[in-house]
Amino acid sequence: MAASLLSQAMKRCSAHTCAAVAVRRALSSGAATPSVFTRFLLKLSHYFYDVENILDWNNWLRSQAVVRKNRLFGYAQKNFGNNVAAAYYILTLRGSFRFAGQSEWFRPDSRGRFSYDFMNTPDAQIEEVDLSGTLINHNGLENLVKQNKLQTLSLRGCPEVDDWFLACLHVFGESLVELDLSHCTRITVGGLAALQNLRKLERLHISGLPRLQNPGLVRILLEEMLPHCQVTGVEYEQGLIQPDSPEQTEDHHEASTHTGLRQL
Amino acid sequence: MWRKLFTSVPAFRALKAPCRSFKSSSRGAEKDFFKDLDAQLRAFRDKAAAAMPGSDWSPIDLTPGLPPERADVVIVGGGVVGWSVAYWLKMKARVRDGLRVLVVEKDPTYSQASTVLSCGGIRQQFSLKENILLSLFSAHFMKNINNHLRVVNEDPVDLQFNHSGYLFLASEKSAHIMEENYRTQRYVGAKVALLSPSQLKERFPWMNTEGVALASLGLENEGWFDPWSLLNALRRKAVSMGVYQCFGEVTGFKCAANLAETRDGEILNVQRIKYVNVRMPNSLEYQPVECAVVVNAAGANSGKIASMLGIGLGPKESVSGVPLPVEPRKRFVYVVHCPDGPGLDTPFLIDYTGVYCRREGLGGNYITGMSPEETEEPDISNLDVDHEFFQEKVWHRLAHRIPAFEQLKVSSAWAGFYDYNTFDQNGIIGLHPLVPNMYFATGFSGHGLQQSPAVGLAVAELILHGGYKTIDLSAFDFTRILQQEPILESNIV
Numbered sequence: 187m188a189a190s191l192l193s194q195a196m197k198r199c200s201a202h203t204c205a206a207v208a209v210r211r212a213l214s215s216g217a218a219t220p221s222v223f224t225r226f227l228l229k230l231s232h233y234f235y236d237v238e239n240i241l242d243w244n245n246w247l248r249s250q251a252v253v254r255k256n257r258l259f260g261y262a263q264k265n266f267g268n269n270v271a272a273a274y275y276i277l278t279l280r281g282s283f284r285f286a287g288q289s290e291w292f293r294p295d296s297r298g299r300f301s302y303d304f305m306n307t308p309d310a311q312i313e314e315v316d317l318s319g320t321l322i323n324h325n326g327l328e329n330l331v332k333q334n335k336l337q338t339l340s341l342r343g344c345p346e347v348d349d350w351f352l353a354c355l356h357v358f359g360e361s362l363v364e365l366d367l368s369h370c371t372r373i374t375v376g377g378l379a380a381l382q383n384l385r386k387l388e389r390l391h392i393s394g395l396p397r398l399q400n401p402g403l404v405r406i407l408l409e410e411m412l413p414h415c416q417v418t419g420v421e422y423e424q425g426l427i428q429p430d431s432p433e434q435t436e437d438h439h440e441a442s443t444h445t446g447l448r449q450l
Numbered sequence: 451m452w453r454k455l456f457t458s459v460p461a462f463r464a465l466k467a468p469c470r471s472f473k474s475s476s477r478g479a480e481k482d483f484f485k486d487l488d489a490q491l492r493a494f495r496d497k498a499a500a501a502m503p504g505s506d507w508s509p510i511d512l513t514p515g516l517p518p519e520r521a522d523v524v525i526v527g528g529g530v531v532g533w534s535v536a537y538w539l540k541m542k543a544r545v546r547d548g549l550r551v552l553v554v555e556k557d558p559t560y561s562q563a564s565t566v567l568s569c570g571g572i573r574q575q576f577s578l579k580e581n582i583l584l585s586l587f588s589a590h591f592m593k594n595i596n597n598h599l600r601v602v603n604e605d606p607v608d609l610q611f612n613h614s615g616y617l618f619l620a621s622e623k624s625a626h627i628m629e630e631n632y633r634t635q636r637y638v639g640a641k642v643a644l645l646s647p648s649q650l651k652e653r654f655p656w657m658n659t660e661g662v663a664l665a666s667l668g669l670e671n672e673g674w675f676d677p678w679s680l681l682n683a684l685r686r687k688a689v690s691m692g693v694y695q696c697f698g699e700v701t702g703f704k705c706a707a708n709l710a711e712t713r714d715g716e717i718l719n720v721q722r723i724k725y726v727n728v729r730m731p732n733s734l735e736y737q738p739v740e741c742a743v744v745v746n747a748a749g750a751n752s753g754k755i756a757s758m759l760g761i762g763l764g765p766k767e768s769v770s771g772v773p774l775p776v777e778p779r780k781r782f783v784y785v786v787h788c789p790d791g792p793g794l795d796t797p798f799l800i801d802y803t804g805v806y807c808r809r810e811g812l813g814g815n816y817i818t819g820m821s822p823e824e825t826e827e828p829d830i831s832n833l834d835v836d837h838e839f840f841q842e843k844v845w846h847r848l849a850h851r852i853p854a855f856e857q858l859k860v861s862s863a864w865a866g867f868y869d870y871n872t873f874d875q876n877g878i879i880g881l882h883p884l885v886p887n888m889y890f891a892t893g894f895s896g897h898g899l900q901q902s903p904a905v906g907l908a909v910a911e912l913i914l915h916g917g918y919k920t921i922d923l924s925a926f927d928f929t930r931i932l933q934q935e936p937i938l939e940s941n942i943v
Contacts, residue, residue, distance in 0.1 A: 249597055382794070
């Protein structure tokens with residue numbers, strides 16, 4: 187019965203199946219004002235269960251792409267060891283890395299192809315990882331947790347890195363020295379509080395995080411939390427309330443930064 | 451003569467606009483005509499919209515907000531546990547109208563509900579394996595909450611989760627219990643670390659480690675979040691899947707009674723619920739809802755709901771004489787402001803004296819409180835706050851542990867109810883032997899919020915499959931109360 191209903195729904199919405207693809211592209215562009223067609227489709231979804239289901243499937247398919255990218259490489263781990271599996275995972279995500287004790291980086295080329303030389307050194311642990319712009323999330327991090335010599339991690343512009351990912355980073359608490367979190371749009375203060383477990387952290391980049399309402403205050407709190415760490419990417423004045431006139435601005439600047447610092 | 455001129459002028463104006471002869475000026479008369487025309491058109495448009503199908507106008511004057519006359523599952527209580535059960539029931543019954551679920555909530559403002567008055571913490575640092583599994587599942591649920599609870603064309607769910615972890619402190623006497631719990635937690639899969647006093651001092655320099663023998667810090671999946679967001683997310687998704695919501699109070703049940711004989715020859719009165727009487731707010735009118743299964747998720751009022759079925763009102767030695775041991779217990783939460791207090795790394799600190807404290811926001815505000823002694827339980831008839839309790843019991847213990855809190859100011863406070871299980875302070879999940887179609891999901895004694903997604907799934911599995919599939923919670927059955935075998939949790943806050 188469900189199958190016949192489904193076929194009826196598909197027939198009724200046959201005109202909309204290709205539209206669904208267009209909706210996916212339109213919605214994924216993250217536009218604040220979606221196109222007329224997208225709005226029409228969303229309005230239809232209020233009246234027809236079929237359209238609502240198709241849009242649901244759309245979202246599910248998009249999330250499945252991320253899930254596929256972040257699956258556990260269990261087969262590689264079992265047969266080739268954790269280091270090789272982690273290296274293979276990073277390269278399939280189109281990231282790059284450098285082994286400890288070696289100086290050259292393993293990178294994929296522009297079409298995503300890479301050489302399998304990393305399999306020659308199964309005992310070498312990874313020291314620096316560059317995962318900028320990849321789709322890694324907290325599930326994919328499971329592939330990397332055994333790399334306890336990891337010193338540098340760059341997550342610049344990763345759209346799926348969120349607070350739960352930062353909470354999982356405690357496994358690198360004894361080795362991580364540099365962390366780049368710029369332009370990861372999902373990170374909030376609650377996730378940055380989890381960085382207290384990274385006691386060896388020396389450099390932290392937090393520029394371009396739109397969900398931080400008071401970036402200057404967050405920088406001060408992070409520097410207090412991790413005394414040996416240098417936090418860059420944010421100025422102390424960011425997030426302060428600006429008055430209207432420019433002459434008052436300067437006095438207000440100094441007054442408010444002074445009081446802001448004094449309150450801590 | 452002058453009079454005649456003046457009297458003739460209004461008559462002349464009346465000729466111009468005959469239906470507006472009572473108005474003063476002709477310009478005003480035209481304006482009023484068009485303003486009235488606009489209102490008349492608007493009224494006509496409203497009437498046309500009400501006459502079209504899809505509006506809820508009906509010539510018969512029905513009370514608004516009545517529940518349906520028949521439902522498959524009625525969930526008493528619209529807190530986070532109730533909505534979680536509703537969500538999972540609809541999620542597991544994949545067909546759109548396969549199961550009709552009704553959630554009945556007494557108070558639409560949630561003014562006394564334990565869910566919204568909670569501190570919102572979630573931790574895996576328990577001693578019972580079942581409790582650890584419940585919180586772990588709930589943490590994983592919240593990790594992927596948008597995959598579970600995202601609704602088309604609505605904003606994504608934002609729980610405002612702070613991942614600061616819980617920090618339990620143990621004195622010399624309880625250090626061995628903490629070590630044993632640590633082994634259980636690691637075995638089950640929780641990520642916890644033990645800290646010695648020196649490591650504690652180095653990690654949290656603002657803390658006074660005097661008297662602390664051991665500390666355990668949650669590294670992952672622990673912290674606090676906004677309970678109202680979770681409740682609304684569950685409610686929004688459940689309503690979008692077709693769950694009916696009704697604001698009314700359950701005042702009684704209509705049951706069919708059967709007699710059953712135990713092995714000892716005792717005759718028991720087994721009641722099967724046929725109708726749930728839901729009374730409308732501020733009214734005497736009630737609707738008997740015919741139902742197959744009832745879920746008692748009423749939180750602090752679960753004992754009252756159970757007593758409506760006669761549970762606990764029978765002779766003392768029989769099964770029906772054992773009441774549901776859930777009663778409301780009032781707990782106070784104080785919001786304090788301390789500008790020199792600990793910073794972003796403040797975990798949810800729980801001292802061995804019972805005092806707890808966590809950071810709230812970035813402005814130097816903290817939330818603190820303490821569980822009172824068994825003998826000094828506050829009065830539960832209202833939710834008034836006792837500020838003397840903070841001054842006498844909480845402050846000095848707090849200031850002893852965190853010296854910066856000697857200079858603080860109490861900004862505000864609130865009180866909420868725990869659905870306190872007086873028997874062993876753990877949840878009661880499952881059927882009652884005398885009521886074969888009422889499931890309990892109550893008695894969590896302060897942990898209901900953090901275990902709610904997992905408990906919802908467990909109850910849905912019980913109802914739809916007849917047994918547990920994901921997490922085995924048979925230890926939380928009601929029969930342990932009948933057999934007087936408590937399962938005690940050593941890490942209660």
